[in-house]
Amino acid sequence: MAKEKKAIIVGAGLAGSLWAVYLAKEGYKVTIYERRPDIRQAEISAGKSINLALSVRGWTALKAAGIEEEVKEIAIPMPGRIMHSLDGELTYQPYGKDGEAIYSVSRGHLNAIMMQLADDNGAEIHYNTKCINADTKAGIVHLESQDGEKFDDSADVVFAADGAFSAVRYNAFQKQNRFDYMQDFIDDGYKELLLLANEDGSYRIDKNALHIWPRGRFMLIALPNEDGSFTCTLFMPFEGENSFESIKNDEDVKNFFKTTFPDFYEMMPNLVENWHEHPLSSLSIIRCSPWTSGKMALIGDAAHATVPFYGQGMNASFEDCYVMYNLMKKHNENWDEVFKEYNERKPDGDALQDLSVHNYHVMRDFVGDPMFLLQKKIEAKFSAAHPDKWMPLYSQVSFSNIRYSEAWNTGMKQDALMKRVMDKPNIEEIWDSKEIEDEILSLIG
Amino acid sequence: MAKEKKAIIVGAGLAGSLWAVYLAKEGYKVTIYERRPDIRQAEISAGKSINLALSVRGWTALKAAGIEEEVKEIAIPMPGRIMHSLDGELTYQPYGKDGEAIYSVSRGHLNAIMMQLADDNGAEIHYNTKCINADTKAGIVHLESQDGEKFDDSADVVFAADGAFSAVRYNAFQKQNRFDYMQDFIDDGYKELLLLANEDGSYRIDKNALHIWPRGRFMLIALPNEDGSFTCTLFMPFEGENSFESIKNDEDVKNFFKTTFPDFYEMMPNLVENWHEHPLSSLSIIRCSPWTSGKMALIGDAAHATVPFYGQGMNASFEDCYVMYNLMKKHNENWDEVFKEYNERKPDGDALQDLSVHNYHVMRDFVGDPMFLLQKKIEAKFSAAHPDKWMPLYSQVSFSNIRYSEAWNTGMKQDALMKRVMDKPNIEEIWDSKEIEDEILSLIG
Numbered sequence: 001m002a003k004e005k006k007a008i009i010v011g012a013g014l015a016g017s018l019w020a021v022y023l024a025k026e027g028y029k030v031t032i033y034e035r036r037p038d039i040r041q042a043e044i045s046a047g048k049s050i051n052l053a054l055s056v057r058g059w060t061a062l063k064a065a066g067i068e069e070e071v072k073e074i075a076i077p078m079p080g081r082i083m084h085s086l087d088g089e090l091t092y093q094p095y096g097k098d099g100e101a102i103y104s105v106s107r108g109h110l111n112a113i114m115m116q117l118a119d120d121n122g123a124e125i126h127y128n129t130k131c132i133n134a135d136t137k138a139g140i141v142h143l144e145s146q147d148g149e150k151f152d153d154s155a156d157v158v159f160a161a162d163g164a165f166s167a168v169r170y171n172a173f174q175k176q177n178r179f180d181y182m183q184d185f186i187d188d189g190y191k192e193l194l195l196l197a198n199e200d201g202s203y204r205i206d207k208n209a210l211h212i213w214p215r216g217r218f219m220l221i222a223l224p225n226e227d228g229s230f231t232c233t234l235f236m237p238f239e240g241e242n243s244f245e246s247i248k249n250d251e252d253v254k255n256f257f258k259t260t261f262p263d264f265y266e267m268m269p270n271l272v273e274n275w276h277e278h279p280l281s282s283l284s285i286i287r288c289s290p291w292t293s294g295k296m297a298l299i300g301d302a303a304h305a306t307v308p309f310y311g312q313g314m315n316a317s318f319e320d321c322y323v324m325y326n327l328m329k330k331h332n333e334n335w336d337e338v339f340k341e342y343n344e345r346k347p348d349g350d351a352l353q354d355l356s357v358h359n360y361h362v363m364r365d366f367v368g369d370p371m372f373l374l375q376k377k378i379e380a381k382f383s384a385a386h387p388d389k390w391m392p393l394y395s396q397v398s399f400s401n402i403r404y405s406e407a408w409n410t411g412m413k414q415d416a417l418m419k420r421v422m423d424k425p426n427i428e429e430i431w432d433s434k435e436i437e438d439e440i441l442s443l444i445g
Numbered sequence: 446m447a448k449e450k451k452a453i454i455v456g457a458g459l460a461g462s463l464w465a466v467y468l469a470k471e472g473y474k475v476t477i478y479e480r481r482p483d484i485r486q487a488e489i490s491a492g493k494s495i496n497l498a499l500s501v502r503g504w505t506a507l508k509a510a511g512i513e514e515e516v517k518e519i520a521i522p523m524p525g526r527i528m529h530s531l532d533g534e535l536t537y538q539p540y541g542k543d544g545e546a547i548y549s550v551s552r553g554h555l556n557a558i559m560m561q562l563a564d565d566n567g568a569e570i571h572y573n574t575k576c577i578n579a580d581t582k583a584g585i586v587h588l589e590s591q592d593g594e595k596f597d598d599s600a601d602v603v604f605a606a607d608g609a610f611s612a613v614r615y616n617a618f619q620k621q622n623r624f625d626y627m628q629d630f631i632d633d634g635y636k637e638l639l640l641l642a643n644e645d646g647s648y649r650i651d652k653n654a655l656h657i658w659p660r661g662r663f664m665l666i667a668l669p670n671e672d673g674s675f676t677c678t679l680f681m682p683f684e685g686e687n688s689f690e691s692i693k694n695d696e697d698v699k700n701f702f703k704t705t706f707p708d709f710y711e712m713m714p715n716l717v718e719n720w721h722e723h724p725l726s727s728l729s730i731i732r733c734s735p736w737t738s739g740k741m742a743l744i745g746d747a748a749h750a751t752v753p754f755y756g757q758g759m760n761a762s763f764e765d766c767y768v769m770y771n772l773m774k775k776h777n778e779n780w781d782e783v784f785k786e787y788n789e790r791k792p793d794g795d796a797l798q799d800l801s802v803h804n805y806h807v808m809r810d811f812v813g814d815p816m817f818l819l820q821k822k823i824e825a826k827f828s829a830a831h832p833d834k835w836m837p838l839y840s841q842v843s844f845s846n847i848r849y850s851e852a853w854n855t856g857m858k859q860d861a862l863m864k865r866v867m868d869k870p871n872i873e874e875i876w877d878s879k880e881i882e883d884e885i886l887s888l889i890g
Binding site for chain 1: 622625627628630727729764
C-alpha cells in the first residue's frame with residue numbers, strides 16, 4: 001500500500017482554501033488549521049465586507065483547480081471603470097479589449113465556496129485553532145485550540161497561508177539567519193463604507209463597473225455586490241490636510257463628503273453611522289526571502305501581502321497555488337525540488353509590490369492628468385494596431401499570465417519610450433498621426 | 446524632595462553602557478538588564494575578539510560623557526590603511542589630513558570600561574537577565590532571570606539598547622500598527638582570525654594602520670590589538686566561486702590563503718586551527734521607523750544595525766547617545782519632546798545604511814580600480830587647495846560631526862560632479878592641471 005500523503009495548511013483564507021482544494025484533489029490527506037471560526041457559519045468579520053477584483057491570473061488558478069464555474073456564479077464583470085468628477089460628470093474607461101473584464105467577488109463568499117470544496121474533497125478543517133510557532137526543519141506546527149490547549153501536528157510538507165501577519169513567518173522564518181524581511185506601511189489608511197441598494201433591490205449606480213472618485217491625494221472607490229449594494233473604500237492619508245486625522249466629528253464627515261463626493265453623499269443617507277461602524281485600517285507591503293524553509297513554504301499574503309491598488313493581491317495568491325501545483329507535477333511531488341524552484345517566483349513577488357506601489361502613485365497623482373490620459377490613449381491605439389508589438393501594462397497584469405517580473409520590466413521600458421514620445425512639443429495635435437505610430441515603431445526597434 | 450528620576454536600559458553593550466554613564470551622571474537611578482554575564486569577569490565570547498574603529502563621532506560622544514581619557518589609553522591610532530597586493534607589495538593611503546586618524550579599540554575592553562564607569566556613577570546592572578517583551582505605552586519590561594524566574598520592571602523612560610536582534614523591537618515595536626521594518630542580509634559572510642604577536646610581543650605588521658588585502662569580490666582586513674596581535678576578518682560570499690561554501694576542507698583553507706593572501710599565509714602557522722575555532726557569521730542591515738513608542742526608545746544597533754564597511758556602527762550608536770543627551774538638555778528632560786525630536790534622526794540612520802552599503806560596493810569592486818584611485822587623488826588635491834569648498838566624503842563621515850544624511854547627500858553630489866570630470870578623455874594626463882581645478886570650481890558654482 002502506498003504511503004499516505006499528508007499535508008498541513010496553516011490558514012483557511014483565500015490562498016489556503018484554494019491550495020487545499022488542489023492538494024485534496026491530488027489525494028493528499030489535508031489538515032487545515034484556521035484561527036477564526038467557520039466562515040460558512042459565522043458572520044463575516046464586522047466592518048470588512050471586502051470585495052476583490054478577480055482577473056485572469058485568478059481565473060487561471062481556479063480553472064486548474066476545477067472550480068471556475070462555481071466562482072463564476074458569484075462574480076460580477078467590470079469591463080471598465082467609471083470616474084466620478086466633482087460636478088457629477090461620469091467618464092467611462094474600458095480596462096481592456098472587448099470581452100475583457102475584471103470581476104467583483106465577495107471575499108467571504110468566495111472563501112466559503114472554496115472551503116466547502118476542500119471539505120467535499122476530504123480536507124479536514126480545524127477552526128478556532130491558532131498556529132503559534134513552527135519548526136520548519138522538522139515540519140512541526142505548534143497550535144493552540146480555543147480553550148487554550150496546546151498541541152503539535154506535523155507533516156512532510158506544510159504551507160503557511162496565514163496571511164499578512166503570518167505567525168509562521170513571524171515566529172519561525174524571521175528568526176532564521178539570512179532571512180530578508182521588510183514591512184512597509186504606506187502613508188494612507190482606508191475605511192470601508194457600504195452603499196446600500198435601492199429599496200427595490202436595484203443598484204444605485206452602474207453595476208458593471210468599478211467606480212472611482214479620484215481627488216488627487218485621496219480617492220473613493222466602489223465595487224458591486226450581488227445584493228445590489230456596493231462596497232466602497234475611502235483611501236486617504238492618516239495625517240495632514242484632507243486626512244483621517246482632520247475629520248474630527250460628525251459634521252466634518254458630512255462636510256467632507258458633501259464637498260468632495262457630492263453625488264456619493266446624496267446616495268448615502270446613513271453616512272455618519274457607516275463612518276462609525278467601520279474601522280480605520282492601515283495598508284502595508286511585505287517583501288521577504290526565501291519563501292521556503294525546510295519542509296515549509298509561505299504562500300499568498302504570508303509571502304507578499306500588498307496594497308490593493310492594482311487589484312492583484314488575491315490574484316497573486318491564487319497564482320502561487322497554480323505555480324506550486326505545476327511544480328508539484330513537474331517534480332513528481334519531490335517537495336525539495338518543488339520548494340527550490342518555487343523560490344524562483346520571488347522576483348514576481350517583488351514585481352507585484354513594484355506594480356502595486358506604482359499604481360498607488362498613478363491613481364493618486366496621475367489619473368486625472370490630461371497628459372497621462374493622452375499617453376494611455378496613444379498606447380491603446382498603437383496596441384490595437386500592433387497587438388504583437390505592444391500589450392499595455394494593465395493588460396499584461398490583469399488579462400494575461402505573463403510573469404509579473406516580465407510585465408513590470410516591459411512596462412518600465414514602455415514608459416521610458418513613451419516619455420520620449422510625450423516630450424514632443426506638439427504631441428497634443430499629432431498624437432494620432434502616422435508620424436507618431438512610425439516613431440513608436442522605430443523606438444521599439 | 447524632588448521625585449527620583451528612574452530609567453531602565455535594556456542591554457549593557459556599547460550603546461547601553463555609554464548611555465548609562467550619561468544618565469547616571471545626570472542623577473538618574475539607572476537599572477540595566479543584560480542578557481549576558483558580566484563582561485568584566487567573564488571571558489569575551491569565544492571567537493569574537495572584535496575590534497572596532499573609533500572615529501570623530503564616537504570621540505565626541507565619549508568626551509561629552511567625560512570618559513574620553515579612559516578610552517584613549519586603550520585606543521591605537523590608524524592614520525591610514527595599508528593595502529597588501531598579491532605579490533606582497535604594500536601601498537599606504539592616509540585616511541585624512543595630518544593628525545587625523547581612526548582608532549582601533551577592543552569591543553570588550555571598551556565595554557568593560559564603560560560598564561565600570563556606569564557602576565561607579567551608581568547605575569545598577571543586572572546580568573544574566575533577559576528581556577522577553579515590553580509594554581511600550583506603560584513603560585514596562587518583561588524579564589527573565591537565569592533561573593527562569595519571570596518578573597517585570599517599569600520606569601518613566603526605557604531605552605532598548607539590546608542590539609541588532611533587539612527583543613524589544615522584535616516583540617513590542619514590530620507588532621505595532623504602522624511600524625516600518627526591514628532586515629536585509631548581504632550576500633557575504635565573515636570569519637575572524639587572530640594573527641598572533643611575534644614571540645617577543647612585537648607586531649608582525651605595521652601597528653598604526655588598518656591592513657587590507659583587497660581581492661575584488663572578497664577581502665581580508667586586520668586591526669591591531671594592544672597585545673601585539675591583530676584581529677583579522679575575511680569577508681567573502683557564502684556561495685559561488687571563491688566562497689565560504691567552496692572551502693570544504695583543511696587543504697582548501699591552506700590553498701586558498703597560500704594563493705590569495707601569500708604574505709598573510711606566511712605569518713599564520715596556526716591558520717587551520719584558527720579557521721575552525723571561529724564561526725562563520727552573517728551580516729545584515731536593519732532599518733526601522735519610528736524609533737520611539739510611548740515611553741521607550743530604540744538606540745544603537747536596535748535602531749540601525751549596519752554592515753561594518755564604513756566602520757560607523759559603533760560611532761553611530763555613540764552618536765545616538767550624544768544626540769539624545771543634547772535633546773534631553775534642550776527639552777529639560779521632557780521625554781515626550783525628546784523622543785519626538787529624536788525621531789528626526791531617522792534620516793541619519795538611513796544615510797548610515799546607504800553609506801555602509803555603498804562602501805561595501807566600493808571596497809569590493811573599486812578599491813583596486815586605477816580610475817577610482819585617480820578620482821580620489823583629484824578630490825584630495827582639490828580639497829587641500831579649497832578646504833572650504835570640498836570635504837571628501839570619508840572625512841565628512843569619519844572626521845566630522847556633520848549629520849550622516851547631509852554627508853551622504855553632499856557625497857552623492859560630489860560623485861556626480863566627479864563623474865563629469867572623469868569622463869574627460871585625457872583625464873589621466875591633465876588630472877593635476879589648473880584646467881581641472883577650474884572645471885571643478887565652475888561645476889561647484
